[in-house]
Amino acid sequence: MGDLLLSSWPWYIAGPLIGLFVPLLLLLTGKAFGVSSSLKHACAATVPGRAEYFRYDWKASGLWNLLFVIGILLGGVVAVQLLGGGGPTGISSATKADLQALGLTEFSGLVPPELFSWSSLTTGPGFVAIVLGGFLVGFGARYAGGCTSGHAITGLATLQWPSLLAVVGFFIGGLLTTYGLLPLLL
């Protein structure tokens, strides 16, 4: 049992448990499961600027979401410190071979240190992956009206047409990065 807990969790355990967050949140709190609105609430709480988009009572509608994402961060701490999380990732040999062909050599953690370390932040590839990648995730999620949780899980689970469209967009973008941008970057 301890071994099972400490090794990585298969999709058929993690996926259904993640799916249960949607009804659990609804039953306990009446809130719809989603993560990227936390970025909006964080802006509204700190530097709303002059945008109409950030003018609302963030404490009433957003505080729950901010607490939820602080919890996610704490969960990351617990998973690594107590539950043996943190890598190496059990990816397929085909993926590993593809990434090695692109020049990545270090597969022992959750991210390639060639892109995601403090020293790589000042290199072109590291800056693009971290700073541009982060910007596009925040901008795109808010423009699309949700991210993987709000659109791909809550939206698809409630059969919402806009969410399917957004998820198609997510994959178009991801494929463009994987086959277009990454080979240029690495």
Added chain:
Amino acid sequence: MASPRTSTHSSETRPGLRLADALIYLGMGTIFGILLVKSEVVSWFRIQEMFRFQAFHMNGIIGSAVVVAGASIALLRRIQATTIRGEPISISDKPFERGVNQIVGGIAFGLGWGLLGACPGPIYALIGAGVTPVAVALLSAMLGAWTYGHLKPYLPH
């Protein structure tokens, strides 16, 4: 489940947050974060594997999450469930105009997801997992959301 004690905070009169609620949100977030790390959803390598269609793992996670969430919501609607405080449960529809924002915003998000290897949930989990440079990505994502908020009136939707 309602707490017998009432809060003495002045915010009690506003639709604020009860301590019990705050603990629920923090606790559920923590469990979600553990799931994201332990299932390797936070792994940059897993996201590459997904976009290269070289394993079922990520599709299995998202797919089974959608099925479980969908079946549960259908059940909640059928039995007209209420929250534990007796409030009606409703999920508002995602706004839809012409679909431009879902497609263009979705592609922008996907480009970033591929680069960063993390969507918003995993961004928080990775910081907690000790991949500290991702804190810069979080600030960048906030800047992205801030930029969208200011450009919204000028962007097609």
